[in-house]
Amino acid sequence: MTAMDCFRTSASNSWIFPTVILCSFGFFSMMRPSEPFLIPYLSGPDKNLTSTEITNEILPVWTYSYLALLLPVFVLTDYVCYKPVIILQGISFIVTWLLLLFGQGVGAMQAVEFVFGMVSATEVAYYAYIYSVVSPEHYQRVSSYCRSVTLVAYTVASVLAQLLVSLANLSYFYLHVMSLISVSVAFTLSLFLPMPKKSMFFHAKPSKEVLPKPLGMDAALGEAQEDHETVQQKSHSISGNPERSQLGSQKTENVVLKNFVQWFQDLKECYSSKRLFYWSLWWAFSTAGFNQVLNYIQILWDHKAPSQDSSIYNGAVEAIATFGGALAAFAVGHVKVAWDLLGELALAIFSIISAGSLFLMHYTPSIWVSYTGYLIFKSSYMLLITVAVFQIAINLSVERYALVFGINTFTALVIQTIMTMIVVDPRGLNLAISIQFLVYGSYFAVIAGIFLMRSIYILYSLKCQKKVQRLPTIQSPAKSHAEEPVNTILSTKL
Template identity: 60%
Template sequence: MQARRIMGCWRKIQSSGWIFPTLILCMYGFFVMMRPSEPFLTPYLTGPDKNLTIEEVTQKVFPVWTYSYLALLLPVFLLTDYVRYKPVIIIQGISLIITWLLLLFAHGVQAMQLVEFTYGMVTATEVAYYAYIYSVVSVDHYQKVTSYCRSITLVSTTAASLLGQLLVSLAHVSYFYLNAISLASVSMAFISSCFLPMPQKSMFFHKKSSPEVSIGPTDKNPSDTSNQPNYQQGKDVRRSSENSQKTHQLFKNQDPKHFLAVLVQLCKDLKECYTTKKLLYWSIWWALATAGFNQILNYVQVLWDDKAPSHSSAVYNGAVEAIATFLSSITSLAVGYVKLNWDLTGELALGIFSALDAGSLFLMHFTGNIWACYAAYVVFKACYMLLITIATFQIAVSLSMERYALMFGFNNFVALLIQTLLTVMVVDSTGLGLDIGTQFLIYGSYFAAIAGIFLIRSLYTIISIKCQTNIAGNPRTNEAEDQNINGYATRL
């Protein structure tokens, strides 16, 4: 009897349309991020298991991830939409298994460079995880399923970091067995990905035609601009509908000869997105800050090992990552409840919190206390997550889902280009090959420059808006200006 009820519930979930794929995707996201070994990667590589030097890890191994990620991101982004997400999610699962098999059983610098390459494939294919759900559920469920998928990854990351720290500190489990647990988890993720339903559409190459949009009363009398916002909105909706129909005609024909035409249309859409100054400024911050953030994530463990060597000190990387992730989720959640005029104060927030990021990185450079270094990292990550959440919804509210995905991918691509330049110039032995302490001094200066740019820009925006408001709200000033102009015209 109980078995029949369970089977009945399972059939209902499968027939619901959105619950089943969301459930499977959340399972996948949980197991993908349940990697307790990740906060201890640098101690593992420099310890007796792999016996690499800190210079080899910093200058020869870790840069490979940045280079491979850059090389794979753009083709994987296009391939993901063309093959409709699921195959790419499966590829990500396979890449994760290969990565951890190599981490467990391979040795030497070249083998670890191969690890970084396969992990570059993992990060390049992350777009499939977040884009998949929009192709199998209706628009009504977008907000709900997005929150589920993002929340489960944060929960899993926090739990994995705590688990790793507890096993290392209390049970004295070696890093090798932490990696074995990670391998088991990503293997479960791969198995769960095989149960995902195959989408019948995608955002770009297999897009279904949308019903024609009704503009409403403003369309009947376009010359009547008494209700200007609604009239403008009608024009925007009509233009968006025309672009959507034009794009659909390109996507409808799946002949490979039309692939170039599809790319041209995507470039036109992207160009139109960046003509809006607001979106352009938020995107500039996104690209600059994300490049720096990824660079910090990639090398912060090396800094911690420099401040408190893992072979002679207790390692608390897992606890720090858990606290930082938990605090980041709280700050991201708090953004939804803050009511501000982001057009007026958004750039000011970017400048202030980027300055806090710069201060945290300077502290990490100058302090010799590992606990102060840990605390600065927590502040740095929380500030970045707060700002990237604001930037995300500021861009998303102005765009359709298709254009948001396009801008998201392009912003990350630009960020990766900047990160690659930082890696080549600062980290790689072919460039300056600086020590880890000096690197963080440069990263602090980099975020200070970002803060300076957006503080100056925000002051200019606030002063301009205040001046316009004062002029518009003072009719006497307007009359005096008119009289002066008329008197000058009479004299002429």
């Protein structure tokens, strides 16, 4: 074995190497300076698209494609062991920005939204990959690294974009060139990720297989034995034995069916917990509204302060909002709150804050007040989604958490799709952008009302229980006599 082979083996088996590569991929894939200025770019001289075309014909395609691709990609991601899907995400990033740079017309921009729907659907592989290549004791640390680096990258990209636009007067076209270079680097990095040998569901290994292999000669003999068995399996498959092939296909079908049955049973057991069910309910409904707001917020800003007539600060606002959300999420981990008792009340209060900020964005004519409302809205959502993720994951295994995460995300997309079809789509109400945010504010107000009633019910039930516990226990003579030990009763009678 050469020195290079030793290096590759040790690097691939170490949790540090895949973590560094994956975090680097996450950084460059999120380092997209053009994103805060997408709508000004599309409505400006580069693309000459109208606000109506962008709102009603282009942006809804992302929601529809994301929904259509999420479940197939979720299953495929686990079946092919993550890395191929991460590479597919890198390719989708490159195609998206090539179309943004060189495509023209509504059809080309609809293709952009469709391919970016693939980017969003394949994002699950980024967060699930690390659980297949590192040991459980590193899960928490590595997960925090992967999530933090994306927030840092988005913040840096937004600040950089704002500085280049405001100080250097750089064209939006060159911001997209920078984004294309960054996502191309991310794609290149994805090729260096070690290929996992197991996954959460389809290729899960028994516990005995997870144990570390012996060192030295025993390890070499073990690997040689595995290689020999692999060669034998390949030779049998090449020989074309029809009975073996038929048995293999039946075994594969049985494994797939067994996995789906197990998924259904796990989900049924998870959602039987009322606490987990209501946190998941808030997650799905709030994420649907949050994604809808993020998808159309730049349209609202362009409506209140057209980019052709005034200076815009979308990049600065996105940077502050992301940084504020990150601080809020970080603070949650250091504040001791009885979430079992006050969690749903917190959901109600912050949903009220979200609704108020959206109403503020609707009614104000000032772009600065609208910016402020967006900062409040995004920070409050990021704070609570962190709590929701923690509350759901705290008592679940990694496999069950992945299932609940997938179902919650899919439910959110279904709700968002229905909302898009009713509010935005030309075949629906086709509301003006300002009225849309009135609808979104009302939507969060309904969520707040549901959880406020739920929290009042919980607090009232706890109060009643305390009153019952404080009542004096007055025992009647007959009852107290009946509750005496048998020997005492007999001795009394005697």
